[in-house]
Amino acid sequence: MVDPFFVALELVFQPYVLLVIVCAGAFGLLVGSIPGLTATMATALLVPVTFFMDPIPAIAAIVTTVATAIFAGDIPGALLRIPGTPASAAYCDEAFAMTRKGQASKALGVGLVCSVIGGLLGSAVLMGATSTLADFAFKFSSFEYFWLACLGLSCAVIVSTGSVIKGFASLLIGLFISTIGIDLMSGHPRFTFGSIELLGGVSFIPAMIGMFAISEILRFVATADHVRPQIPHQRVTSVFEGVGRVMSKYRWNLLRGSSLGALIGVLPGAGADIAAWVAYAVSKRTSKEKEKFGDGHAEGLVDASAANNAGLSGAWVPALVFGIPGDSVTAIAIGVLYMKGMNPGPMIFLENPQILNSVFIIFFVANLVLLPLGYLAIRLSTQMLKIPARMLMPAILLFCLVGSFAITNSVYGVIVMLVMGVLAFAMEENGFPIAPTILGIVLGGMLEEMFLSSMIKSDGNFFEFFSRPIAASLGVLTIAVWVYPIMTSLKGNIASRNRL
Amino acid sequence: MKFNDAIIGVFLIIFAIIEILYARTFPTLFGQQFGPSEFPILIGIGLAFCGAVLIMRGLRLRYKNAIVGGALVSVGEWIESNAAIANFALVLLSILFFILAVDDVGFVITSFMILALLFKRFGNSFATSMIGAAIMTGATKYLFGFWLLVPLPIGQFGL
Numbered sequence: 157m158v159d160p161f162f163v164a165l166e167l168v169f170q171p172y173v174l175l176v177i178v179c180a181g182a183f184g185l186l187v188g189s190i191p192g193l194t195a196t197m198a199t200a201l202l203v204p205v206t207f208f209m210d211p212i213p214a215i216a217a218i219v220t221t222v223a224t225a226i227f228a229g230d231i232p233g234a235l236l237r238i239p240g241t242p243a244s245a246a247y248c249d250e251a252f253a254m255t256r257k258g259q260a261s262k263a264l265g266v267g268l269v270c271s272v273i274g275g276l277l278g279s280a281v282l283m284g285a286t287s288t289l290a291d292f293a294f295k296f297s298s299f300e301y302f303w304l305a306c307l308g309l310s311c312a313v314i315v316s317t318g319s320v321i322k323g324f325a326s327l328l329i330g331l332f333i334s335t336i337g338i339d340l341m342s343g344h345p346r347f348t349f350g351s352i353e354l355l356g357g358v359s360f361i362p363a364m365i366g367m368f369a370i371s372e373i374l375r376f377v378a379t380a381d382h383v384r385p386q387i388p389h390q391r392v393t394s395v396f397e398g399v400g401r402v403m404s405k406y407r408w409n410l411l412r413g414s415s416l417g418a419l420i421g422v423l424p425g426a427g428a429d430i431a432a433w434v435a436y437a438v439s440k441r442t443s444k445e446k447e448k449f450g451d452g453h454a455e456g457l458v459d460a461s462a463a464n465n466a467g468l469s470g471a472w473v474p475a476l477v478f479g480i481p482g483d484s485v486t487a488i489a490i491g492v493l494y495m496k497g498m499n500p501g502p503m504i505f506l507e508n509p510q511i512l513n514s515v516f517i518i519f520f521v522a523n524l525v526l527l528p529l530g531y532l533a534i535r536l537s538t539q540m541l542k543i544p545a546r547m548l549m550p551a552i553l554l555f556c557l558v559g560s561f562a563i564t565n566s567v568y569g570v571i572v573m574l575v576m577g578v579l580a581f582a583m584e585e586n587g588f589p590i591a592p593t594i595l596g597i598v599l600g601g602m603l604e605e606m607f608l609s610s611m612i613k614s615d616g617n618f619f620e621f622f623s624r625p626i627a628a629s630l631g632v633l634t635i636a637v638w639v640y641p642i643m644t645s646l647k648g649n650i651a652s653r654n655r656l
Numbered sequence: 657m658k659f660n661d662a663i664i665g666v667f668l669i670i671f672a673i674i675e676i677l678y679a680r681t682f683p684t685l686f687g688q689q690f691g692p693s694e695f696p697i698l699i700g701i702g703l704a705f706c707g708a709v710l711i712m713r714g715l716r717l718r719y720k721n722a723i724v725g726g727a728l729v730s731v732g733e734w735i736e737s738n739a740a741i742a743n744f745a746l747v748l749l750s751i752l753f754f755i756l757a758v759d760d761v762g763f764v765i766t767s768f769m770i771l772a773l774l775f776k777r778f779g780n781s782f783a784t785s786m787i788g789a790a791i792m793t794g795a796t797k798y799l800f801g802f803w804l805l806v807p808l809p810i811g812q813f814g815l
Binding site: 321322324325328329331332335339341342344346347370373374377378379546547549550551553554555557558561562565567570571573574577578582585586603604607608611612616 | 657658659664668675678679682683685688689690691692694695696699702703706707709710713740743744746747748750751752754755758759763767770771774775778779780788792793796800804806807808
């Protein structure tokens with residue numbers, strides 16, 4: 157009997173599949189680099205095309221598109237401060253700060269290499285430790301998920317710049333937005349005020365386009381020319397120059413970001429976005445040069461860029477083993493697997509081991525292909541810097557309009573985009589960070605579901621939230637994250653009073 | 657427009673009170689003392705707490721007569737520029753126009769009108785604006801409508 161791995165090699169290394177990988181990579185880079193268009197949207201748009209493909213090229217198309225789109229999200233993030241995908245939002249300001257310092261090449265080069273290495277290490281984790289990691293994640297109950305979501309949200313406040321209290325308010329606004337729509341546990345509509353569209357909740361992708369892109373356009377038109385920060389027109393010719401030194405200096409960050417990303421990705425519900433947020437927060441907290449964060453420091457980029465691509469591979473572990481999507485992209489991928497008659501779950505190991513091995517191989521190939529394609533995308537994308545903003549902004553507005561429309565196939569997405577764009581503009585004008593709002597919207601539903609499930613299990617006794625070892629550890633860690641800024645602030649106040 | 661933290665705090669508290677009162681009208685889960693109102697109420701409490709802290713901070717800054725936060729409301733530099741206000745309003749009106757018109761007029765005409773207007777308003781020449789709007793509209797229609805199969809509205813004119 158032929159080893160399934162060799163069968164898988166034969167299935168993947170066919171000219172047609174390799175062509176699909178290259179085309180999907182180009183598509184992912186295109187969509188990911190357009191502000192507001194996400195890897196999720198790229199995957200969703202790809203589904204009708206994969207319907208006409210065999211299982212292996214269909215999976216190859218999805219995996220490659222997502223891997224390249226997640227990296228491509230860094231490009232507009234670094235060049236225009238508009239993250240192409242939510243996974244790039246965590247370090248968007250950092251990358252943009254590097255661009256303003258004339259280091260666009262370095263920011264994108266570091267992002268590309270870290271994405272490739274993170275993706276490859278994540279693939280190794282997916283391949284080598286699938287059952288172990290899946291077993292670990294499988295032991296999680298709602299208590300662990302609740303604390304994990306709390307930890308992710310707390311990280312959002314920590315990484316936000318400016319006032320912590322405004323960061324918390326921003327987070328709560330996001331959580332409130334996530335409650336709009338029909339409550340899945342009781343079926344009761346909340347804050348919908350009779351609107352049928354709102355029953356399904358506030359559509360996340362138009363909300364993100366509004367908060368990151370529309371607010372940016374409004375800021376552009378509202379800022380007079382003489383005070384508008386000018387993006388330095390710089391040549392991005394030597395993408396990999398200086399990257400080796402950064403990699404060497406932050407090699408442990410690279411390894412930590414990749415490992416953290418793969419581990420977070422493997423947890424259902426926690427995908428590449430959270431991996432990037434947590435990795436960036438960990439990087440900032442443990443750095444010896446904390447003060448440099450926010451001013452264009454490559455350290456956070458290394459951790460977070462590696463983490464989000466590693467998280468993609470990790471997200472497939474529970475998707476393949478238990479049929480539980482690690483994130484929205486794998487949720488779509490699961491739909492494709494069902495469409496092809498391959499029901500994900502433990503049985504896939506017995507019934508279709510060659511398909512499972514093919515997925516592992518595709519992840520490696522997709523991440524390797526990312527290096528030349530990503531390099532090409534960076535070289536081409538820098539042309540955006542040469543386009544005058546007076547041409548670029550209306551064009552971006554049109555992409556935002558169409559992108560929001562495409563998600564809901566109605567103007568409802570555009571309305572959400574407009575409202576959230578104005579809200580984000582007003583928030584930023586008054587010193588409220590918008591990133592916690594986005595994470596609140598993403599994680600709010602899961603947090604509430606886990607909270608209510610745990611409350612039901614514990615019959616309303618909150619101490620039960622600490623009754624399991626992993627839950628207790630996560631809970632204590634989360635509370636420590638909450639208490640630490642308060643203690644630091646109090647310590648600072650006492651010290652300043654003593655000086656007086 | 658920048659508001660003193662105290663004003664934002666008051667707004668957050670009012671919003672939180674309304675939200676909590678409304679959430680209290682939600683039913684509880686069968687056989688439980690909690691339900692869909694629990695989470696929004698916790699969010700409301702959190703917002704009210706943030707509001708209270710912001711009020712204290714805002715008032716402290718105001719009484720210290722600090723430069724930043726001293727005034728209750730301060731307008732950004734851009735508000736003093738009529739051109740900036742017009743541009744700001746134009747972007748918002750363009751999005752509103754898209755929302756109201758795209759289903760009836762169709763994607764191509766709506767997009768062309770918005771782009772041509774914004775290109776011209778932002779300082780491009782008339783010819784550049786028209787050509788740019790036509791190319792961008794065509795490219796977007798091709799990319800999304802034909803290539804990505806997004807059902808962009810064609811309106812009454814079939815465009």
